[in-house]
Amino acid sequence: MPIPIIVDCDPGTDDAVALMLALASPELSVLAITVAGGNVGLDLTLSNALALVALAESQVPVHAGADRPLLGRFVSEPRVHGADGLGGIILPAGGPPTPGLAADVIRRILRDAAESVTLVGIGPATNLALALTTEPALAPKVERIVLMSGAWAEGNVTPAAEFNAWSDPEALEILLDTGRPVVFATLELTAQAIVTPARIAAWRGLGNGRCLQVICDIQATVPPSRRLGGAGAPLHDPCAIAWLIRPDLFTTRACSVRMDLGPGPGRGRTLIDRWGRTGDPVNAMVLETVDADGFFNLLGQRLALLP
Ligand code: BDR
Ligand code: CA
DSSP: OOEEEEEEEOOOHHHHHHHHHHHHOTTEEEEEEEEOSSSSOHHHHHHHHHHHHHHTTOOOOEEEOOSSOSSSOOOOOHHHHOTTSSTTOOOOOOOOOOSSOHHHHHHHHHHHOSSOEEEEEOSOSHHHHHHHHHOGGGGGGEEEEEEEOOOSSOOSSSSSOOHHHHHOHHHHHHHHTTOSOEEEEOHHHHTTSEEOHHHHHHHHTTOOOHHHHHHHHHHHTSOOOTTTTSSOEEOOTHHHHHHHHOGGGEEEEEEEEEEOOSSSTTTTOEEEETTOOSOOOOOEEEEEEEOHHHHHHHHHHHHTTOO
16 A cells, blocks of 8 residues: 655755655655745745646645744745756746645645555645644644654754754754654765766666656756765755655664754754663654665656656
8 A cells, every 4th residue: 555645845956856756656645745935935836846746747736835934034045956946947837736725734634534644844844833733633643754854963054954954943843742753864864865967867868758857957957065075966855755665775763853942053953862862752763874876776767657
């Protein structure tokens, strides 16, 4: 039986790959895609999600969600994703969003679900947190929450914090407080999944489908990461989806994770206690390693299945 999931996203050059992977994978049943502002503003993340779903000829409903975090101000990340969120690669416009706001839709799906649903968060966690904090009785209907978020060491948007965690740390704290298992694909994991020109070239050779070629075009626009030595760019968000499909490609560790919610330079930091030093109860599973070649082969194989 495919795993029922909701994908909450902010496309985003790497969200684009994650969405395509989810839509191409028979192991998953994507019930809805919900969208927040993040890498770029909500107007663009929403139109990007709609365009990507249309490109894949998918009928999955796409819902608009939060355009800002629970607290504080909205900040985008155009240095990595370009001013339009997809590196300037222009896609044919998709259809209109499906009526219903993200948090309402997430609650409705959970309420109506016969079996529990996995929530996948690859952007700021605002929509997921709004859904679960306004109807906490739905938490048992959540199988698990799988996030690309956080770092156990250095951040990528501040010295302390990873972009998604920093964008809405209060939302992430709400998810950690639900009592449901939370799985983290952190920056240390995604640093092992580097897109290089050679990997893009290998993907390109796998077929002529427009989704595969567009994803290669988009990935070719992402600047190499200075933080990681300049060989390529980390492909963050697909790691969260790939773990659901091929957990055998990953190693994991059970940890406690707490948020730094203070106003100072540590704000948004995920305090990941990998060595059990705090004695805090375990509330998360951290993905620690990924077989990068296996991961990129999986992606290429699945992208080549799409139109
Ligand atoms: C995360 O932030 C965004 O820029 C990416 O889409 C990813 O979700 C990485 O820090
Ligand atoms: Ca993202």
